[in-house]
Amino acid sequence: xxxxxxxxxxxxxxxxxxxxxxxxxxxxxxxxxxxxxxxxxxxxxxxxxxxxxxxxxxxxxxxxxxxxxxxxxxxxxxxxxxxxxxxxxxxxxxxxxxxxxxxxxxxxxxxxxx
Amino acid sequence: xxxxxxxxxxxxxxxxxxxxxxxxxxxxxxxxxxxxxxxxxxxxxxxxxxxxxxxxxxxxxxxxxxxxxxxxxxxxxxxxxxxxxxxxxxxxxxxxxxxxxxxxxxxxxxxxxx
Numbered sequence: 001x002x003x004x005x006x007x008x009x010x011x012x013x014x015x016x017x018x019x020x021x022x023x024x025x026x027x028x029x030x031x032x033x034x035x036x037x038x039x040x041x042x043x044x045x046x047x048x049x050x051x052x053x054x055x056x057x058x059x060x061x062x063x064x065x066x067x068x069x070x071x072x073x074x075x076x077x078x079x080x081x082x083x084x085x086x087x088x089x090x091x092x093x094x095x096x097x098x099x100x101x102x103x104x105x106x107x108x109x110x111x112x113x114x
Numbered sequence: 115x116x117x118x119x120x121x122x123x124x125x126x127x128x129x130x131x132x133x134x135x136x137x138x139x140x141x142x143x144x145x146x147x148x149x150x151x152x153x154x155x156x157x158x159x160x161x162x163x164x165x166x167x168x169x170x171x172x173x174x175x176x177x178x179x180x181x182x183x184x185x186x187x188x189x190x191x192x193x194x195x196x197x198x199x200x201x202x203x204x205x206x207x208x209x210x211x212x213x214x215x216x217x218x219x220x221x222x223x224x225x226x227x228x
Contacts, residue, residue: 009154034216044204044219051215090156092217100145100164100210101172102217106156 002027004091006105013081014113021076021108023065023091033074034092034102035065044090050074061085083114117141120205120220127192127199128228135190135223137205145210146188147217150174151202160203163188164210192225200227 005024013019025031035047048059055067065076074091091105118139127133139146145164149157159172163182177196182188188207192199202224206217 006156032215036217043221044206044217046216049216092157094215100208100215101159101162101170102147102206102208103159103173104149104157106154 002093002095002101002103004093004103004105006089006091006108008108009106010109010111012111012113015083016080017112019076019078019081019085019110021089021091021110023074023076023105024072025074025091025093025103026072027093027095029095032094033065033067034094035059035063035074035076036090036092036104037087038090039087047076047089081110081112083112086110086112118205118207118218118220120203120223122223123221125223125225126228127225130194132191132193133225135192135203135205135225137188137190137220138186139188139205139207139218140186141207141218142185143207143209143218144185145208146182147206147208148172148178148180148188148190149204149206151204151222157204160190199225201225 003026007022033050036044037047038044050057050067058064088107090107121136147162148160158174161180163169179191204222205220208217
């Protein structure tokens, strides 16, 4: 069965610090990968996604993620975080099996100190 | 505005009672999903539907039931068999099969047991 692991459950950073959140998945076939973000009091929204092509994808608000197939990873990065990045971040995966079944990780709560 | 509407925002269930959470979308999406969000456990898939009159169990379907009689609507019933129903429930929908694929989420329903 597919699964997604996010190893960092809580992260606290100061403004301007660099961010990297880990995401690993288990599935042997072709996958589509996503990062979603949930700001306090807001709906979950898409941050970025990878379907194919360049493994380094850029999303909104200066976020990027790199797909490393050999490591089954899709880590999220941002060079310099802001207080407004305080949110919960979820990694998700769907497979090429045609079921369009989204599996999410357990989430990472990021707190950025001003 | 197009989007997903979940109601009610807060719901209380008595012991032995079935309750139904509403989810309506006007995005003309084929696929709809129900997730349960618990602190530290991320989003876990309850049921999903790729087309009208068809739906599939997710990872934690026990104690829940759904129907998909209309494209726009995907109600979730939390039955008395669900022994730990207190959670935040999220409905989502998506376009499928294109690079525009992503999940659109509702604002959620918080279910509590009296």
